[in-house]
Structure formats: structure tokens, C-alpha cells
Amino acid sequence: MARTDHPRSNLSSPAALAGSTPWRERAFLSLKIAAEVSGVSITTLYRFSDAGRLKLRDFGGRTLVDTQSLIVLINSAKDWTPRDRGSEARAKRKEVAAAGLRS
Template sequence: MSALLKAELRSHSAVNDGYTPWRERPHLSMKVAAEIAGLSAASLYKYADAGKLALKRMAGRTFVDTASLVELLQTAEPWTPSKAGTAARAARATRAAQARA
């Protein structure tokens, strides 16, 4: 581990500056939760409307319940490559061959 990385980790320790890792926080702002999930705030609201994410209101702000965000992220399916591009390229090649004939 590089000295720079070690210094970065020390600077984020709870002892040094009060930093709390996001998984240990009871609630996250919409902006932080969206960044962590890699989704937009609108998508988080859609998940909340579907009952898959718990939101809280306080002082006019909306917060995401961290435990429900973790649960939502754990339901994500493993990524597999799509065959759609292969099929589309084959269809274009067929149309191009027909146009030349």
C-alpha cells in the first residue's frame, strides 16, 4: 500500500476527523445515495414509489434509509452482455446485401 493511500485512509478515520463511512450512517442525502447507487435521484424516487426503498423527510429534505439502499443494491442482477448489438449488426448487413443485389 502506498504512503499516499495510507495517508488518505488515516485522514478519513473516525478518530481523526469524525468521518463516518456511508454504510454506518442511518440516512443519506438523495445526492449521496444516488451517487453511491449510480442512479439518478428520480430513479431513487421510483424505487421508493415501488416500495423497494425507504425515504424519510426532515426539515424539508428527503433522505434515504441506508439499510434499504443496501438491500436494494443487493437485489441487482449480475451484468451479462446483451446480444442485441449482434442481432442489429446482422440485420444491417442483410439489408445492405439486399440493397446491393
């Protein structure tokens, strides 16, 4: 079997090795990977950057996310607490309906 036919022959390429590096150990992440890791959209990442909460870098003609700033952003997330948003919406609809009946 020739070297190029071996199933693991591509593991020596830089692209294959870069893909195996854990995201926390990379200096920069693509916007797509950062969005996937953080669970938000690319647009939201740009909003965080505009608000000064996330560092973006222009490197090699690509916009990349500074990994350390992403980690800080993720760690700053507030704990989720349940709220009864449904009752707020129902009360508003009831108010609008009542106002409509009065007119």
C-alpha cells in the same frame, strides 16, 4: 498559532465529523450521496421508492434515503450478463429498410 488557525481545528465541528462517518454507518443519506453510492440517478431513486424497493424519509424538511433499504436494494441487483443487443438493433434496422424498399 491560534486554535482557529490550526489546520485540523475544523475537525471538531459536527459537520466535519459527519463527513467522516462511512455511508453504511449513517441512518440516512442525502439523495445525492445515495445516487453516487448506487450509481443511479436521483430520478431512478425516486422510481425505486415509487415501486416500494427503497424507503425515503422526510426529516428536517429534507428527503433522505434510509441507508438500510439502500443496502438491501444494492444487494438485490442481478449479476450482469452480456447480451448481443447490437445484433438485435441491426436486425430491426434491416427489417425496416427492407419494408421501405417494398413500398
